[in-house]
Amino acid sequence: MKVLIAKPGLDGHDRGAKVVVQALRDAGLEVVYTGLKRTPEEIVAEAVQEDVDVVGLSILSGAHVPLARRVLEGLRAEGAHDVRVVVGGIIPPRDVDALRALGVSRVFPMGTPLPDIVKAFQGDLA
């Protein structure tokens, strides 16, 4: 499995994203990290170019719904229907269903133990 961990939008908090990158690599996954402040369009382009199976978005600013929507729409527009999108960060419980309804495969809200995230990636992320 190949994963792109991405920081969309303007949020500069990358501790969580970098921890997940290291944990997934230790678990044997191939992981690409975008760095900070990528637009949804840049993330879609990188996901397609790198031919990843999963895009993990890390968002702590509160703008997760519009940003996830734009990434999902972009992937569909590129025909990348099989690329799954997961979201982690400060995601209030009330937004989890909204993200799932957009097509996000899994949401990892604050407080999710790291081993649970790794296990989810090792499974089918359903």
Place this chain on the structure above:
Amino acid sequence: MREVKAHAGFPIKPVYGPEDVAGRDVERDLGRPGEYPFTRGIHKHMYRDRLWTMRQYIGFGTPAETNARFKYLMAHGQDALNVAFDLPTQLGLDSDDPRADGEVGRVGMAIDTLADMEEAFAGIPLDRVSVSLTINGMAAPITAMYFAVADEQGAARDRVVTTPQNDILKEFVARGTWVYPVEPSLRLVGDLIEYAARHYPRSNPVSVCGYHIREAGCTTAQEMAYGLAIAAAYIDMMVRRGMDVDEFAPRVSFNFTAWGKIFEEVAKFRAGRRLYARMVRERFGAKNPKSWMFRTLIGGGGSAFVPQEPENNIVRGAYIALAAALSGAQTMALPTYDEAYTIPSAKAQLIALRTMQICAEEAGAADTADPLGGSYFVEALTNQMEGQILAEIAAVERMGGIVDAIKSGALQAEVARQAYRFEQALASGEVPKVGVNCHVADGAAPADPEVELYAFDAAVAATQVAKLTRVRRERDDRAARAALARLSDEARGTGNLMPAIVEAVKAYATLGEINRAMKDVFGEHKEPVQW
């Protein structure tokens, strides 16, 4: 016997005694509170003369909403402000910029022009209330707006006390609100320090933050080491620019956290004060004792707060307040118990303020200077922390010094490694967290908020954009354009950019326009990702 380690990595013994502080020279290493090297605090009587300043971090939505929250907390005894700006503002984007979509007014208040700053501080006398501005990449223009509002209010310039964070180096390591490459970013830091020292002499034009680097994952000793190294880089830069160290060093301030083990935190600050005093006096030759003083805000620590059983975070906050008081903080600010979920509610903000007030007024934490001084444990720990901090500073030197370590991304990589190590320690239970990895109640419900979630008002962006459009229409456009052209011209030179920025701000140029005028010349930072 159970093994215990400090967050800095060294083992903690079950008992300490005289043998652990043998060879200590009380006069040389401790002195008295208010005396060099200030190990025991920077004031003779500490809080008996003046209590720490209480400065909760506030800002959300429009300037008008934020202004109302300022006034609410001031009515409950908060005596100073600490302003949060939204991400577009922190990155120099106007509220109608496509990249600001979804972010306007989210994590702080939106500021597009001087008109917003006027509204944010309406009815707040800037010659009496001290205000810190959590702004870095855009510190120069935002502080210029703040100074302009103070001038409009008729505040005497030597009565204006503001602390723009203006610490761009830590933004490259943690927090990420950089815009320009490292060198022009540093130039702007220096321009603001110089301009403020000469025109608003009681302002604190840089607040060096170990805090955010710790929140990004580094250890206690690294937090202090990186903070001191960054402070040294700024002082060195200002001296090279031709300023006398005593002309600005008395107004250099700091921002650190204290969320860990209480005694280790106290030792960190005692060691940090001693190291800073020696560095500024011996290495930089400062003669004014005020230049030697490590004045710091202590607080925050949101990373220690968890969503599980969120009310427990109130207790964690009380221990942070106690650690900060025992550490000799000049200013305190606490995270709020709902911080793991949401923008703080008014109730959560009030509890945080009350926590600090109870610590000061009821718990006796403000009665005596350096109450832990002389403890075998704390004195031994202070020496151990000092050694560890020096070792971390040496490690930074091996990376080429703090600026090169940041340019190459080596420092960021080290912080990320530490963050991962900490997360593994949480997962294994090596670092205990009540309600998370120990004492977890059987059948406990998954994270249940029971907190009032901030209702983000989607109309904020529209309100902000309408106001921005009106300001652009009503201003003297020729004056604004001329000021922006002058700013671009001067950015190509080497002089201080603050006068041109002030002129642009007063002509109601927008933050986005001011940013662009500089970005066209400076270009943008490319993040080094060492993976």
